[in-house]
Amino acid sequence: MTKDDLRRRVWTRLRLAGAMRFPSVEGRVPNFVGAERAVAVLSELTLWKRARAIALTADAPQASARRKALRQGKVVYVPLPQLRGDKCFVELDPEKLGSHAAATMSFRGALRYGRVVAPSEMPAIDLIVCGSLAVTRQGARLGRGGGLCDLAYALLRSDAKVREYTPILTTVHTLQIVDDRIPMRGHDLPVDFIVTPDQVIAAPSLHPRPRGILWELLEEERIRAIPALRRGRREVRAPSPRQL
Numbered sequence: 347m348t349k350d351d352l353r354r355r356v357w358t359r360l361r362l363a364g365a366m367r368f369p370s371v372e373g374r375v376p377n378f379v380g381a382e383r384a385v386a387v388l389s390e391l392t393l394w395k396r397a398r399a400i401a402l403t404a405d406a407p408q409a410s411a412r413r414k415a416l417r418q419g420k421v422v423y424v425p426l427p428q429l430r431g432d433k434c435f436v437e438l439d440p441e442k443l444g445s446h447a448a449a450t451m452s453f454r455g456a457l458r459y460g461r462v463v464a465p466s467e468m469p470a471i472d473l474i475v476c477g478s479l480a481v482t483r484q485g486a487r488l489g490r491g492g493g494l495c496d497l498a499y500a501l502l503r504s505d506a507k508v509r510e511y512t513p514i515l516t517t518v519h520t521l522q523i524v525d526d527r528i529p530m531r532g533h534d535l536p537v538d539f540i541v542t543p544d545q546v547i548a549a550p551s552l553h554p555r556p557r558g559i560l561w562e563l564l565e566e567e568r569i570r571a572i573p574a575l576r577r578g579r580r581e582v583r584a585p586s587p588r589q590l
Contacts (some may be wrong), residue, residue: 347526349488352379356480358523369406375477375490377406378519380543385517388475388541389418393513397472399423401435401502403495404453405477405516414549416440416447423468425498434501435468436460461546465505465574471512474499476535478516483546485536485549486528487516496535501574506560514555515539523547582589 347356357376360366365379380569388394400415401423402408416421418514422432422438438460444568450454476495480488489495502508516537530536536553559578561569569575 347553349491349529352488352526353479353491356524356527357362357553358520359417363414363521364394365519365521372374373490375403375479376519376522378456378522379554380519381517382410383543384519385414386540387543387546388515388517389414391515391539391541391546393515393539395475397518399469399471399473401471401474401498401508402584403475403477403498404456408475408477409451411475412438413451416443421469423463423471424453424460426457426462426492428576429494429497429501430576433462433467434498434572434574435463435465437468438528442451443582451567457578465501465507468502468505468507469493470506471502471508474508474512474514476516478518478522478537478539480522480526480528481516481518481537481549482524482526483527483540483542483547483549485538485551486530486553487535487537488528489535490512493533496533497559497572497575499535500533500556500559501578503556504578510555513538515541517541530550531563532556553574 360376381547399421402412404424424436427432430539436456440447446459478487502537520542533556
């Protein structure tokens, strides 16, 4: 079964069970029924309670995690769509947002009131919460396709904003947990914990994390389309002082 086959299978499973909400557009991370309950479970974890800076994807089921994080005084970082611009993350700091914090629940509001930053301007990230289309109990993760979540992590790792053991979690519906094998390449991001509306599943560390940007696996078109990658490649190619 290919990744696209598995995506379609999970989408069909959720649709037949009536477990999807608007926007239920195929090709996106599903906005599953019970997403708020999953975040309630997530917020009881010690990992969450101790975190001060959290990286969150902009997927619909993670919106309530963004809301809870801001209400609890945590600083949230959300990658821009397509990682556009050298400054490809939005910083949402509740102390700076003030009365505008509620407006940042929409991504348009986040862009209007948040601060656009480059990875180099961010603090160390304590916790990553990402959206998923499918996951396995062994920690393999399948996104919506395109690899942008993987690239966002690689950019943060390259700038030392996340470490080897920075926890990675995902919130999903139980129907998104699959027994099928999800092929994991070197650039694919695994998860440490799977959080559903009813439970937390600790995944064994069977899949290595990307240690940064794997240039040999990136197509030239992708590098040219993302400014942060273009800049990163220039820095990689630049001669060191010893070579000059």
